Amino acid sequence: MKSKSHIADTHKYNFNYENRVVLKNSGIIDPENIEEYIGVGGYKAWEKVLTQMKPMEVVEEVKVSGLLGRGGAAFPAGLKWSFTAPLKAEQKYIVINADEGEPGTFKDRLIMEGDPHKLLEGTMIAAYAVGASKSYIYIRGEYTLCISRLKKAIVQANEYGILGENIFDSGFNHEIEIKIGAGAYVCGEETALIESMEGNRGTPRSKPPFPGVEGAWHKPTVVNNVETIANVSAIINNGADWYKTLGVEGCYGTKVYTIMGDVELPGLCEAEMGTSLRTIINKYGGGMKNGKQFKAALVGGAAGVFLSNEMLDVKMDFNTLKEYEAVLGSGAILVMNEDVDIVEMLWSVIRFFRHESCGKCNPCSNGTTVLYNLIDKIRKGKGKEADLDELIRISEAMFLTSFCALGQSPLMPIKSAINNFKEDFLTKIK
Amino acid sequence: MKTLDELRKIREKSQQKITLGESNNRVKIVVGMGTSGIALGAREVMKAIIEEVAIRNLTDVIVTQTGEKGLSSMEPVVDVIEDGKPTITYGNITPEKARKIIAEHIVNGKIVNDFIVTMLN
Amino acid sequence: MYEDILKKYSPEKENLISILHDIQNSDPQNYVSEEAVQEVSEYLNVPLSHIHGVLTFYTMYSTKPRGKNIIRLCESPPCFLKGSENILKKLCEILNVEVGETTEDGIFTLELCACLGVCGNAPAMMINEDVYGNLTEKKVEQIIIDIKGRA
Numbered sequence: 001m002k003s004k005s006h007i008a009d010t011h012k013y014n015f016n017y018e019n020r021v022v023l024k025n026s027g028i029i030d031p032e033n034i035e036e037y038i039g040v041g042g043y044k045a046w047e048k049v050l051t052q053m054k055p056m057e058v059v060e061e062v063k064v065s066g067l068l069g070r071g072g073a074a075f076p077a078g079l080k081w082s083f084t085a086p087l088k089a090e091q092k093y094i095v096i097n098a099d100e101g102e103p104g105t106f107k108d109r110l111i112m113e114g115d116p117h118k119l120l121e122g123t124m125i126a127a128y129a130v131g132a133s134k135s136y137i138y139i140r141g142e143y144t145l146c147i148s149r150l151k152k153a154i155v156q157a158n159e160y161g162i163l164g165e166n167i168f169d170s171g172f173n174h175e176i177e178i179k180i181g182a183g184a185y186v187c188g189e190e191t192a193l194i195e196s197m198e199g200n201r202g203t204p205r206s207k208p209p210f211p212g213v214e215g216a217w218h219k220p221t222v223v224n225n226v227e228t229i230a231n232v233s234a235i236i237n238n239g240a241d242w243y244k245t246l247g248v249e250g251c252y253g254t255k256v257y258t259i260m261g262d263v264e265l266p267g268l269c270e271a272e273m274g275t276s277l278r279t280i281i282n283k284y285g286g287g288m289k290n291g292k293q294f295k296a297a298l299v300g301g302a303a304g305v306f307l308s309n310e311m312l313d314v315k316m317d318f319n320t321l322k323e324y325e326a327v328l329g330s331g332a333i334l335v336m337n338e339d340v341d342i343v344e345m346l347w348s349v350i351r352f353f354r355h356e357s358c359g360k361c362n363p364c365s366n367g368t369t370v371l372y373n374l375i376d377k378i379r380k381g382k383g384k385e386a387d388l389d390e391l392i393r394i395s396e397a398m399f400l401t402s403f404c405a406l407g408q409s410p411l412m413p414i415k416s417a418i419n420n421f422k423e424d425f426l427t428k429i430k
Numbered sequence: 431m432k433t434l435d436e437l438r439k440i441r442e443k444s445q446q447k448i449t450l451g452e453s454n455n456r457v458k459i460v461v462g463m464g465t466s467g468i469a470l471g472a473r474e475v476m477k478a479i480i481e482e483v484a485i486r487n488l489t490d491v492i493v494t495q496t497g498e499k500g501l502s503s504m505e506p507v508v509d510v511i512e513d514g515k516p517t518i519t520y521g522n523i524t525p526e527k528a529r530k531i532i533a534e535h536i537v538n539g540k541i542v543n544d545f546i547v548t549m550l551n
Numbered sequence: 552m553y554e555d556i557l558k559k560y561s562p563e564k565e566n567l568i569s570i571l572h573d574i575q576n577s578d579p580q581n582y583v584s585e586e587a588v589q590e591v592s593e594y595l596n597v598p599l600s601h602i603h604g605v606l607t608f609y610t611m612y613s614t615k616p617r618g619k620n621i622i623r624l625c626e627s628p629p630c631f632l633k634g635s636e637n638i639l640k641k642l643c644e645i646l647n648v649e650v651g652e653t654t655e656d657g658i659f660t661l662e663l664c665a666c667l668g669v670c671g672n673a674p675a676m677m678i679n680e681d682v683y684g685n686l687t688e689k690k691v692e693q694i695i696i697d698i699k700g701r702a
């Protein structure tokens with residue numbers, strides 16, 4: 001009965017639920033029914049912090065777990081909370097960064113669509129830890145399903161008394177509100193996001209002061225990514241020591257990797273931090289599509305790196321990749337086969353930055369245009385070898401002088417594309 | 431508004447509902463309704479399943495929704511959950527395929543091999 | 552004219568982005584008119600220039616009338632790798648427009664956008680609030696025919 005080869009192959013695809021932390025319930029429970037979330041142990045951690053833990057103990061637990069921010073910069077979450085928690089202020093905020101604009105990234109969308117209450121629970125715990133009575137979830141405008149599911153989840157949590165005033169007689173009040181974006185990649189940058197939340201153009205503010213000290217409406221504001229926060233309830237339930245059994249030294253827990261491009265089974269997997277590119281492609285991505293050869297992977301989105309096959313066995317975690325002058329970023333992995341021209345791909349990456357530069361500072365708004373013109377020339381076969389040095393030189397200058405990290409981002413993909421795939425460029429230049 | 435005790439009771443009760451437990455339902459059909467699934471036709475699949483369950487008057491079947499499992503290329507995805515049997519996940523489901531699953535799997539107990547993505551105990 | 556929308560929000564600047572979304576979505580031509588800007592400006596007590604600044608900053612807004620249906624085709628690297636350029640060519644051809652233009656019958660406006668977060672089904676596009684994935688030239692042709700049929 002089970003002899004057909006199709007089943008033999010796909011039968012093995014087990015979705016890896018046993019290793020999942022943040023996406024444990026996505027694809028299992030009904031995201032629009034709070035009782036299903038409660039039924040799989042939801043809001044147990046919330047109950048635990050309210051009834052058994054002091055705010056500083058929560059901060060400490062997350063700090064000890066070593067949880068790193070999943071928005072790209074890998075800043076330790078517990079440390080971030082510990083800056084804001086002791087501040088005396090009439091109002092503090094938690095802001096959840098659900099702007100998810102990094103091309104190739106859709107992990108936060110799956111969390112919000114599939115398990116919105118997990119995000120709410122983590123948000124409340126963060127709020128309790130730092131003493132914030134109000135949180136905002138800033139969601140990009142294109143994510144309409146996330147917006148409606150989260151709105152429903154908030155209504156339900158209020159109805160159940162999980163949110164609101166004097167929650168479970170603890171004396172703690174909390175309110176969560178959704179804010180919506182309107183199509184601008186730069187709004188994922190935390191200070192631009194705050195500007196946008198306040199009803200302004202989403203251009204970055206200068207740091208310092210950091211949002212943790214002076215953020216939304218000038219009040220102390222902790223900004224965390226969706227995936228970061230979705231880890232929190234599991235850490236509280238199972239303890240920091242448990243969390244540190246997952247992943248690799250210094251980068252604990254799981255990572256949601258999104259896999260796409262020339263693989264058989266594009267999609268996403270949640271695996272331990274430090275899983276190799278080869279494993280991600282073969283085990284979770286179903287291998288290379290149509291048996292083609294692997295050529296490159298763009299890891300970390302547009303603000304990422306082009307990796308060659310020499311990197312297939314390197315651990316995909318924040319620290320290891322840094323040793324190789326690479327980045328994990330958002331965990332997006334775009335796989336390219338032997339037929340792909342890296343010049344074309346770099347052109348597409350630079351076009352993205354040119355379009356998304358917010359125009360606030362010259363190095364980036366002019367720089368991205370100059371980069372685009374150069375790569376466009378090379379693409380059309382009108383470039384010189386010196387143009388390659390020029391691409392690197394300009395993106396290095398942008399790295400040093402741009403106002404925010406967007407203008408610093410083109411350097412990584414440009415340098416890695418040219419260094420690792422020089423042949424592709426030279427072929428076009430001849 | 432619920433108290434902590436009530437919350438704990440919901441937890442116990444709904445834990446049973448998920449495993450079907452003592453409820454009268456024999457089968458639970460779960461349609462993946464994330465953006466990818468919907469983009470590839472999950473709404474139409476859901477409609478077809480609800481229609482078919484109603485036409486056949488299958489009173490011991492419940493139909494619900496869930497988010498994405500993460501295998502974009504296999505969307506729309508449909509789970510069939512029965513007590514004491516492996517959960518079957520079907521992939522690339524269309525309304526026609528969904529009707530076939532109801533006729534063969536739900537009514538006649540014959541798993542539709544061609545559409546299976548995975549079987550989990 | 553926009554009272555019904557405005558009264559859903561407290562008169563604070565932080566609601567501007569949501570108000571503009573609602574106004575645009577309520578307009579059959581999918582844009583925010585100058586009258587709307589005036590009314591919002593009065594309601595929120597923020598200068599007209601601020602609202603114009605916001606409208607031009609975000610790609611989802613338009614200050615010019617558009618078609619009944621807004622097609623937003625993703626051009627980010629993952630969709631580009633999977634052939635979004637061919638889909639674009641096809642769309643331009645069947646709609647007989649360039650990027651940014653509205654069809655003669657006013658049914659469609661064609662736009663490009665950045666990653667929509669459905670890259671596992673690249674190439675992808677949104678039409679209004681609906682996402683379409685695994686696009687092929689044949690598939691987009693059918694999608695356009697279907698929507699035209701409903702118009």
Ligand SMILES: Cc1cc2nc3c(=O)[nH]c(=O)nc-3n(C[C@H](O)[C@H](O)[C@H](O)COP(=O)(O)O)c2cc1C
Nearest residue numbers: 069070071097099100101188189190224225228405
């Ligand atoms: C141009 C730009 C875009 C960004 N986009 C996002 C985003 O979409 N989501 C996100 O969580 N962080 C994004 N970030 C990072 C945020 O600024 C910030 O570091 C993050 O939200 C902090 O959360 P974490 O510590 O939990 O990672 C972006 C940064 C830059 C410079």
Ligand code: SF4
Nearest residue numbers: 358359361364404407
């Ligand atoms: S670096 Fe670019 S995105 Fe950042 S402020 Fe300057 S122009 Fe804007």
Ligand code: FES
Nearest residue numbers: 625630666667670
């Ligand atoms: S790159 Fe097109 S949807 Fe993500």
